[in-house]
Amino acid sequence: MSIDIVLDGLLTGGVYALAALGFVMVYKSSRILNLAYSQMIAISAYVLYWLLTSIGVPTWLGILLLFAFGAILGFLIDRLAIRPLLGQSFLILLMMTLMLGFLFQGIITLIWGGESFNLPFTPTGMLTIHDWKISPATAWGFGVCLGVFLLLTFAFRYTKVGLAMRVVAADHAVAQSLGIRVKRMFSLSWVVSGVLAAVVGILMGMVWMVTPELGDIVLGKGLPVLILGGLDSVPGALVGGLIIGLVEPLGGYWAPAIREIVPWVVMLLILLIRPYGLFGQKYIERI
Amino acid sequence: MLPSGAFNSRPEQDLAIVRTKTQWLLLLAALVFMFTLILYIPLAWQSWLILVGIYAIAALGLHVMTGLCGQFSMGQAAFMAVGAYTAATLCTRYGLSPWATLPLSGITAGLIGAVFAVPAVRIKGFYLVMSTIAAQFIIIWFLREQTWTGGSYGMAVPAITVGGRALSYVQYWWLTLGLVVLSIFFVKNIQRTTVGRTFVAVRDNDKAAEVMGINLFRTKLLAFFIGCFLAGIAGWLWAHFLVYISPNQFAFKTSLWLLGMIIIGGMGSTTGAVFGVVGIRLVDKLVDERVVPLVKSAVPGWTVQAAPALSLIVFAAVVIFFILVEPKGLYHRVQRIILYYRLYPFSYQR
Numbered sequence: 001m002s003i004d005i006v007l008d009g010l011l012t013g014g015v016y017a018l019a020a021l022g023f024v025m026v027y028k029s030s031r032i033l034n035l036a037y038s039q040m041i042a043i044s045a046y047v048l049y050w051l052l053t054s055i056g057v058p059t060w061l062g063i064l065l066l067f068a069f070g071a072i073l074g075f076l077i078d079r080l081a082i083r084p085l086l087g088q089s090f091l092i093l094l095m096m097t098l099m100l101g102f103l104f105q106g107i108i109t110l111i112w113g114g115e116s117f118n119l120p121f122t123p124t125g126m127l128t129i130h131d132w133k134i135s136p137a138t139a140w141g142f143g144v145c146l147g148v149f150l151l152l153t154f155a156f157r158y159t160k161v162g163l164a165m166r167v168v169a170a171d172h173a174v175a176q177s178l179g180i181r182v183k184r185m186f187s188l189s190w191v192v193s194g195v196l197a198a199v200v201g202i203l204m205g206m207v208w209m210v211t212p213e214l215g216d217i218v219l220g221k222g223l224p225v226l227i228l229g230g231l232d233s234v235p236g237a238l239v240g241g242l243i244i245g246l247v248e249p250l251g252g253y254w255a256p257a258i259r260e261i262v263p264w265v266v267m268l269l270i271l272l273i274r275p276y277g278l279f280g281q282k283y284i285e286r287i
Numbered sequence: 288m289l290p291s292g293a294f295n296s297r298p299e300q301d302l303a304i305v306r307t308k309t310q311w312l313l314l315l316a317a318l319v320f321m322f323t324l325i326l327y328i329p330l331a332w333q334s335w336l337i338l339v340g341i342y343a344i345a346a347l348g349l350h351v352m353t354g355l356c357g358q359f360s361m362g363q364a365a366f367m368a369v370g371a372y373t374a375a376t377l378c379t380r381y382g383l384s385p386w387a388t389l390p391l392s393g394i395t396a397g398l399i400g401a402v403f404a405v406p407a408v409r410i411k412g413f414y415l416v417m418s419t420i421a422a423q424f425i426i427i428w429f430l431r432e433q434t435w436t437g438g439s440y441g442m443a444v445p446a447i448t449v450g451g452r453a454l455s456y457v458q459y460w461w462l463t464l465g466l467v468v469l470s471i472f473f474v475k476n477i478q479r480t481t482v483g484r485t486f487v488a489v490r491d492n493d494k495a496a497e498v499m500g501i502n503l504f505r506t507k508l509l510a511f512f513i514g515c516f517l518a519g520i521a522g523w524l525w526a527h528f529l530v531y532i533s534p535n536q537f538a539f540k541t542s543l544w545l546l547g548m549i550i551i552g553g554m555g556s557t558t559g560a561v562f563g564v565v566g567i568r569l570v571d572k573l574v575d576e577r578v579v580p581l582v583k584s585a586v587p588g589w590t591v592q593a594a595p596a597l598s599l600i601v602f603a604a605v606v607i608f609f610i611l612v613e614p615k616g617l618y619h620r621v622q623r624i625i626l627y628y629r630l631y632p633f634s635y636q637r
Contacts (some may be wrong), residue, residue, distance in 0.1 A: 092610055103603040103604065105599060106597070110600065264428075272406050
């Protein structure tokens with residue numbers, strides 16, 4: 001087995017981790033598993049493609065506009081779809097986010113059809129470092145992932161907003177009585193996750209082909225990473241992403257057919273052994 | 288709620304599924320209507336009707352798991368696939384008659400469902416949903432990778448024959464409707480007996496249920512077994528109706544459609560599950576017949592993708608509408624209307 005597979009797996013794991021971070025962001029503050037997130041990623045990739053090719057804006061402006069789009073999308077989802085359902089049973093919220101995902105996928109299919117593409121600024125060729133070959137797009141993904149991870153960890157630990165978010169996550173009522181605007185925190189976490197979706201959309205558009213199925217693929221990678229790391233843990237998402245990224249090609253190396261199923265099997269095992277994930281908080285239930 | 292002045296004085300009255308003689312007559316008339324319905328409708332709607340019946344059985348299974356026992360499953364389509372492939376394999380490779388594979392495909396699906404339900408004892412909520420999603424992907428992947436299932440190309444299934452001739456659409460509808468009626472009766476019966484009441488107790492508060500002496504492990508496993516058993520039966524009908532099955536027919540999306548159907552119909556109500564299936568399939572069919580040609584002629588660039596995309600969008604919009612506006616579902620609204628007339632001069636009481 002060559003070192004290339006391991007290296008590529010680790011780097012791809014960074015992208016998976018970034019995909020899982022968006023789920024964590026929303027779950028941490030509002031205990032909602034946002035299954036529409038993967039479709040938000042896909043729609044971001046499509047919007048950027050449309051901005052760059054049909055409208056013809058320069059790349060840097062396109063990316064900036066995309067961030068604005070992601071933020072607005074996250075804000076609108078929170079305001080229009082999630083806010084009216086606060087306090088409902090989790091299945092209703094889960095179904096709502098899933099249906100939003102369906103809606104986005106339908107819109108993508110309707111407008112762009114079966115078009116598939118890589119984003120125009122995707123770096124081509126292979127980077128060679130000390131005779132290991134890596135794809136520059138994946139390397140970019142890994143770098144951005146590390147950056148976002150550091151930023152989020154720092155924000156959650158040292159800033160006032162991050163602290164407020166952690167309080168909101170722990171207990172809505174306590175947060176409210178301490179004078180934290182709980183609803184504003186929800187909005188903020190959705191906005192951040194919308195921007196994250198835009199970032200991941202750009203990276204996915206470089207690492208993988210963008211097709212209408214992109215959202216499903218991302219969901220298929222993101223959920224196992226999420227469960228492995230723990231639903232509410234930022235470092236968990238990173239470690240989980242790296243583990244899944246590594247285990248997947250190794251499984252594929254051992255028997256090519258099992259490659260796509262390895263993440264799910266790992267997830268089932270984790271669910272059996274340690275349901276709250278490697279780094280997730282274990283909640284003690286009171287009766 | 289009973290009409291003004293009517294009271295149940297004996298326990299049997301409380302338990303009865305059908306309360307009065309008039310209701311028996313109405314039920315009988317409805318059954319006769321349903322059995323002959325296929326004779327009045329055009330050919331294009333006949334296969335639609337049969338598929339509604341098949342989905343209804345699968346949705347009833349999901350209703351037992353999710354609506355009654357509170358164990359959310361997003362893998363119902365995969366358990367349908369297990370039933371369908373069991374029927375197909377036993378029929379083509381071992382030459383069993385379809386009638387023998389009917390219970391077998393149900394039981395196989397039920398057992399596999401119970402295996403995937405084992406984590407359900409320790410986990411609930413999100414985590415259980417995750418494990419059923421994993422079940423969905425693992426089962427479909429397994430069926431796609433095997434050679435004896437024909438891989439992703441799928442396999443042909445023999446049609447059901449009676450007296451040497453394959454069943455026509457009309458006869459197949461009678462078979463489907465028979466199974467649907469049996470399943471409804473079965474589920475309604477579960478709901479009013481001990482098993483169903485333990486399910487509801489586990490759904491409402493599993494800790495309280497355990498303290499009261501309900502065996503959580505057994506109850507959850509049983510709920511999954513029954514739910515997946517019905518999915519297997521639906522898969523059997525599916526396989527013999529389409530006479531060709533492939534893993535793509537049982538995609539993750541189908542599982543979500545089924546979940547959407549029981550949410551629209553009204554969670555926790557047997558009749559509601561059937562209402563949801565009919566409602567969603569009707570909307571889907573109408574979109575396909577009316578809206579899609581309209582969009583195609585309006586926007587020439589969208590001809591290819593209009594049908595699948597609009598079907599997704601409309602389904603999502605309908606479910607979102609119901610979640611936001613009518614969270615108790617279609618059947619609840621119908622009941623409210625019936626109640627209004629039943630209590631007529633005193634309708635304000637509700």
